[in-house]
Amino acid sequence: MKPTRKYPLTLHVNGETYELEVKPQRTLLEVLRNELELTGTNEGCATGDCGACTVLLDGLPVTACLVLALDAHGRQVTTVEGLATAEELHPLQRAFVERGAIQCGYCTPGLIISAYALLQENPRPDEAAVRLAIAGNLCRCTGYTKVVEAVLAAAEAMYAGRSAPATSTQMADM
Amino acid sequence: MKGFEYYAPETLDAAVEILARYGEGAYPVAGGTDLIPKMRYGHVAPQAVVNLKRIPGLNRITSLENGGLHVGALVTLTQLSREALVRERYPVVAHIAGKMASAQVRNLATVGGNLCNAAPSADLAPPLIALDAEALIVGPEGERRVPLEHFFTGPGATVLGPGELLTAVLLPPPQPHTRAMYIKHAHREALDIAIVGVAALVRLAPGTATCQGARIVLGAVAPTPIRAREAEALLEGAPLTEEHIAEAGRLAAQAARPIDDVRGSAWYRRKMVDVLTRRAIAGTRGEGGDLT
Ligand SMILES: Cc1cc2nc3c(=O)[nH]c(=O)nc-3n(C[C@H](O)[C@H](O)[C@H](O)COP(=O)(O)OP(=O)(O)OC[C@H]3O[C@@H](n4cnc5c(N)ncnc54)[C@H](O)[C@@H]3O)c2cc1C
Ligand code: FES
Ligand code: FES
Numbered sequence: 001m002k003p004t005r006k007y008p009l010t011l012h013v014n015g016e017t018y019e020l021e022v023k024p025q026r027t028l029l030e031v032l033r034n035e036l037e038l039t040g041t042n043e044g045c046a047t048g049d050c051g052a053c054t055v056l057l058d059g060l061p062v063t064a065c066l067v068l069a070l071d072a073h074g075r076q077v078t079t080v081e082g083l084a085t086a087e088e089l090h091p092l093q094r095a096f097v098e099r100g101a102i103q104c105g106y107c108t109p110g111l112i113i114s115a116y117a118l119l120q121e122n123p124r125p126d127e128a129a130v131r132l133a134i135a136g137n138l139c140r141c142t143g144y145t146k147v148v149e150a151v152l153a154a155a156e157a158m159y160a161g162r163s164a165p166a167t168s169t170q171m172a173d174m
Numbered sequence: 175m176k177g178f179e180y181y182a183p184e185t186l187d188a189a190v191e192i193l194a195r196y197g198e199g200a201y202p203v204a205g206g207t208d209l210i211p212k213m214r215y216g217h218v219a220p221q222a223v224v225n226l227k228r229i230p231g232l233n234r235i236t237s238l239e240n241g242g243l244h245v246g247a248l249v250t251l252t253q254l255s256r257e258a259l260v261r262e263r264y265p266v267v268a269h270i271a272g273k274m275a276s277a278q279v280r281n282l283a284t285v286g287g288n289l290c291n292a293a294p295s296a297d298l299a300p301p302l303i304a305l306d307a308e309a310l311i312v313g314p315e316g317e318r319r320v321p322l323e324h325f326f327t328g329p330g331a332t333v334l335g336p337g338e339l340l341t342a343v344l345l346p347p348p349q350p351h352t353r354a355m356y357i358k359h360a361h362r363e364a365l366d367i368a369i370v371g372v373a374a375l376v377r378l379a380p381g382t383a384t385c386q387g388a389r390i391v392l393g394a395v396a397p398t399p400i401r402a403r404e405a406e407a408l409l410e411g412a413p414l415t416e417e418h419i420a421e422a423g424r425l426a427a428q429a430a431r432p433i434d435d436v437r438g439s440a441w442y443r444r445k446m447v448d449v450l451t452r453r454a455i456a457g458t459r460g461e462g463g464d465l466t
Binding site for chain 1: 175176177178179180182203205206207210211213214223225227252275276277278279281282363364365
């Protein structure tokens with residue numbers, strides 16, 4: 001079989017634009033980790049089941065292991081590296097650390113992104129909404145209780161920290 | 175994963191032309207949530223992959239003049255679960271779409287992918303068949319419509335020929351006095367494939383408990399989703415009594431042709447068809463049934 005040719009790819013990741021050349025079979029996850037060296041996003045299963053590879057694609061959480069990198073051409077990607085500033089952790093990250101919601105940490109970047117997407121949409125979720133939002137993120141260590149507590153605590157802190165209160169919208173879970 | 179030629183056409187015509195040129199060797203990719211794992215496991219090795227996401231219009235939900243709905247093939251499960259038109263007219267569909275897979279997968283997975291992948295367990299198939307949905311297909315010969323009930327030909331197989339694409343699912347206008355319910359039976363609530371899925375739709379004669387029309391559709395218990403026609407016929411014109419509902423459950427279980435696999439035995443599946451059919455029919459009487 002003839003070697004597969006590479007294709008040009010423009011990716012917008014965490015506010016930076018990258019011009020790349022990639023093989024068509026590369027997934028977004030592989031390109032983020034191997035080409036861009038953004039290794040915060042992890043590979044657990046590579047089949048969509050564990051959520052360790054969760055990133056935002058055009059603002060929505062997706063499993064990057066199921067996305068062909070070329071399908072993300074010209075689209076906006078946010079990884080866990082895009083949340084913290086040089087000085088400060090994101091309130092979600094801080095809450096995970098403070099509440100002991102991290103053990104081995106393998107699932108954490110994916111969980112943080114899923115939780116971040118939830119809070120964007122619903123700044124004041126209840127426990128059920130948090131559990132639903134992270135149902136696609138498997139954690140083998142924490143047992144989830146502390147993760148849920150951390151997300152609720154971060155939501156509280158972020159909400160209190162706002163100058164103008166945002167309107168809370170109900171999640172579309174029915 | 176093996177290499178392939180990659181295309182991202184911006185018109186339907188271009189997509190059809192590429193697919194027709196490669197024939198069996200070309201695979202469209204929508205959300206990729208079924209295709210990428212299959213490629214990774216080596217179950218399929220496409221010569222060409224055709225990204226459908228750059229074709230404008232395929233991801234829209236629009237109201238039809240007759241009061242029905244046109245659901246583009248590239249509509250994601252997230253869109254389907256949240257769109258007001260779907261929630262109002264066909265809550266049974268919005269409801270299951272919001273429960274499938276996980277949030278991350280629902281943001282990628284499409285209606286067209288769920289149907290074209292043709293897993294016997296595909297969760298959208300039973301409720302859509304119960305609603306008498308049609309598949310809108312475009313190919314080298316032009317456009318055709320196929321009742322969704324006849325769209326599936328076997329596990330992983332559909333009526334789509336080389337170069338053909340599913341472009342939309344057409345839903346007829348919701349009927350009055352009609353309710354539907356889909357019950358997915360799985361080990362876990364999230365991230366799990368149905369062991370058995372049963373959709374029941376019941377239309378009652380106004381002001382009575384007499385069934386005027388019924389659909390009972392079974393998933394994951396035959397090579398394709400199937401209608402339990404004997405059960406439907408029994409219900410039609412009959413009052414929805416406990417006895418009739420129990421008999422419909424028995425007839426539905428007889429219609430099932432389940433297999434043993436990791437999720438459940440054939441014996442268990444058949445038994446659960448009986449139980450879930452009764453529950454789904456009862457559910458349409460109000461206890462948890464979704465209006466359609
Ligand atoms: C973790 C996980 C959980 C899941 N949970 C569920 C679940 O609960 N219930 C369920 O039913 N499924 C589930 N699935 C399966 C899958 O997500 C769905 O079937 C999904 O809707 C597939 O859509 P897609 O757009 O990703 O399809 P793709 O993978 O893009 O395509 C699937 C197949 O259809 C073909 N195709 C796609 N679109 C078209 C088109 N318009 N015309 C012609 N051919 C086309 C492709 O070539 C491919 O062969 C799950 C998958 C994963 C990874
Ligand atoms: S690595 Fe993507 S879901 Fe597990
Ligand atoms: S902390 Fe180890 S997997 Fe979640």
